[in-house]
Amino acid sequence: MSSKNTVLPVGFDASDAHLTLDGHDLVALGREHGTPLFVFSERQLRHNASSFLAGARAGHDRARVFYASKACSNRRVLEIFHEEGLDIEVNSGGELYKAQRAGYAPRQIVFNGVAKSAVEIDLAIALDIQAINVDAVYELHRIGERARAAGGKARVSLRLVPGIAGGATPGIQTGSATSKFGMTQDEFAEALAWLKTAGDAVDVVGIHLHIGSQVDDTEAYLRSVSFAAEQAERVQQELGAALSHVNLGGGYPIDYSHQPTGSNELGQYAAARKAEAMVRDVAGAARKLIGTGVELLFEPGRAMVGDTAVLLTTIESCRQRGGHPWIYLDAGYNLMIDAAAVRWYYHMVNASRADASYTDMGKMADFRVVGPLCDSADCFFDVEGEYLFKKIMSRLPDLTPAQQEELRGDIIRLPATRRLPAATIPGDIVALLDVGAYTLEEMFQYCGRQRAAAVLLTAEGEVAPMLARDENADLVSQER
Ligand SMILES: Cc1ncc(COP(=O)(O)O)c(C=O)c1O
Structure with a gap:
């Protein structure tokens, strides 16, 4: 045979x-x-970066791609992506250091993390990066205190729990309240109340969500766009502040399975659609529901380097x-x-x-x-x-x-x-x-x-x- x-x-x-x-x-x-x-x-690195960026921009002309550097922060990879016009997502002071070393400017950097240290927060505030993605009410208070102590203002984006469990396996689902990430609706209400009364050292410039990794489900992303549109509206109404961006996170899949089309084997490791096609649809939906008054941020990692x-x-x-x-x-x-x-x-x-x-x-x-x-x-x-x-x-x-x-x-x-x-x-x-x-x-x-x-x-x-x-x-x- x-x-x-x-x-x-x-x-x-x-x-x-x-x-x-x-x-x-x-x-x-x-x-x-x-x-x-x-x-x-290098050919595939450049192809992935340029096609994902082109897909996102085809849907929304103010889209930006902040490469999730935890996926691979080797200097050569970061430099190639920088040359291809990507921005960068970091998850620690170490990744922030690597991003700067590879040539990324502060406003090309967003900083995620569930347990940022005081030193990391101080550094992000001092550099005036694009946004510190705030993961919890406690952290919001801490950022406010540190910004006030430094006599500055912190640019923050509020990470919210969309209640959408994307991701191939439970260990990489990050969008539900059973995961360790982000603020639930109750915590979000608490954060908004604090921002109205005591948040003078904090500038809310965006909202953020990330539903998981290896998410082979465009529908889940479209639901997250509707969620983001409602939440962005709520922040603007309650705080009276115009947001500069909405960050829809990463999670786009690649085909690990290499099975012939039509095979169901290894389904959770497959990807029915290319990341660049998925992001074009997601960005297009965001253009319709959120508009182009804000920049639209994405944070793909796996789909850029896997x-x-x-x-x-x-x-x-x-x-x-x-x-x-x-x-x-x-x-x-x-x-x-x-x-x-x-x-x-x-x-x-x-x-x-x-x-x-x-x-x-x-x-x-x-x-x-x-x-x-x-x-x-x-x-x-x-x-x-x-x-x-x-x-x-x-x-x-x-x-x-x-x-x-x-x-x-x-x-x-x-x-x-x-x-x-x-x-x-x-x-x-x-x-x-x-x-x-x-x-x-x-x-x-x-x-x-x-x-x-x-x-x-x-x-x-x-x-x-x-x-x-x-x-x-x-x-x-x-x-x-
Ligand atoms: C906040 C955030 N953004 C982006 C990513 C990148 O995810 P992926 O590599 O699946 O695109 C992660 C991964 O854990 C993440 O936690």
């Missing part, structure tokens, strides 16, 4: 044995620079167990914490035998894939979910097969095995796709593992360093 089993993204080619990205042989790159190795594409990088990892060992071949990679959850923390799906291609992966299904086999860490949870299947499902099944013997299947889908987030060429052996290099978001800054050195290096495939066809691999000295450099 000869057919394509998954969809390869733009920029990749599997017509020869070795997988290539932007014309570079990924196996050769892995050998030259060592693995594990993150490989970023599909701009692959992680190259070498198979170091193998065995046969439980009826399946198992392979052991040199990359574990210390390089991509979401693989363990929220059982995130990263698609795999055997970069050393790419033509087999993409053209000849008859020679494929199903592998259990695990990482190198001394921890059973360091695997690319859902070990906790598989255990829980078995346990629940033993207590519910009367479920029909259909009910069992439904429950399995609810509990187990990841496929038990990965389909790779049957000839896959130690020494092969596997590429994990879409690892650009929420990886580089979340790496850690558990089990004495060096954090991985990263390189950038430049628009000029060169391979430029982005991040050096740890050395053994880095494993002990902070110890005293």
